[in-house]
Amino acid sequence: MINIKSLSHLYEQGRRIKFPDWEIADMEQWLLLGSSGSGKSTLLNIISGLLKPTLGEVLINDTDLYQLTARNMDRFRGRHIGIIFQRPHLIRSLNVLDNLELAAVMAGLPIDGERNLLLLKELGIIELAKRYPDELSQGQLQRVSVARALVNKPDLLIADEPTSSLDDENAAQVIKMLTSQAKDNGAALIIATHDQRVRDHIAKTYLL
Numbered sequence: 001m002i003n004i005k006s007l008s009h010l011y012e013q014g015r016r017i018k019f020p021d022w023e024i025a026d027m028e029q030w031l032l033l034g035s036s037g038s039g040k041s042t043l044l045n046i047i048s049g050l051l052k053p054t055l056g057e058v059l060i061n062d063t064d065l066y067q068l069t070a071r072n073m074d075r076f077r078g079r080h081i082g083i084i085f086q087r088p089h090l091i092r093s094l095n096v097l098d099n100l101e102l103a104a105v106m107a108g109l110p111i112d113g114e115r116n117l118l119l120l121k122e123l124g125i126i127e128l129a130k131r132y133p134d135e136l137s138q139g140q141l142q143r144v145s146v147a148r149a150l151v152n153k154p155d156l157l158i159a160d161e162p163t164s165s166l167d168d169e170n171a172a173q174v175i176k177m178l179t180s181q182a183k184d185n186g187a188a189l190i191i192a193t194h195d196q197r198v199r200d201h202i203a204k205t206y207l208l
Ligand SMILES: Nc1ncnc2c1ncn2[C@@H]1O[C@H](COP(=O)(O)OP(=O)(O)OP(=O)(O)O)[C@@H](O)[C@H]1O
Pocket: 011, 012, 013, 014, 017, 034, 035, 036, 037, 038, 039, 040, 041, 042, 043
């Protein structure tokens, strides 16, 4: 479902980062490993359609990502890719449920209230539906981020250092949640990390 070919990126005043070719099949789960500064976030931004690479191509479901117009790219991302950032980016003035609904609206999709409630239930945070981000703990926020990333039934779930700010217990829960939710929702999963605690849970590794 994802094919990365001959990809490299050159930041202004930076060095060229070269990315080995990478093929990810439907529903495969991968770790993206590499030392600090090796280009993990850069690659995730490229795959997510947020950063145009200097050279090479990214094919997702046979769509050449960087051949899309900006508008189509936004729609494509909203519908096919769920992103979980290191620190959750939720809208503070909206409650949890409204944050989930916004993800559908932004992708031009109808709101599926039943699915949203089911996601919150599966992630063990149904009681937080009407709470606001400022009222939640880091672990709870991370769960809401996972729910929001899944709202539009993405084909690909991307998580950038999802456990770095969590204690052992919450980290273990988030990994379990990501792997099982990706599986249940039929999505491929990429987790970028240098968190040793994550490595035992995912077999396939792409090293930068
Ligand atoms: N906007 C930018 N402009 C210039 N150089 C950048 C920019 N963003 C990243 N870089 C450089 O590109 C290289 C890769 O950065 P990147 O953030 O992708 O690494 P990373 O593997 O995610 O690191 P970390 O694990 O520390 O988050 C680094 O040398 C970094 O300094």
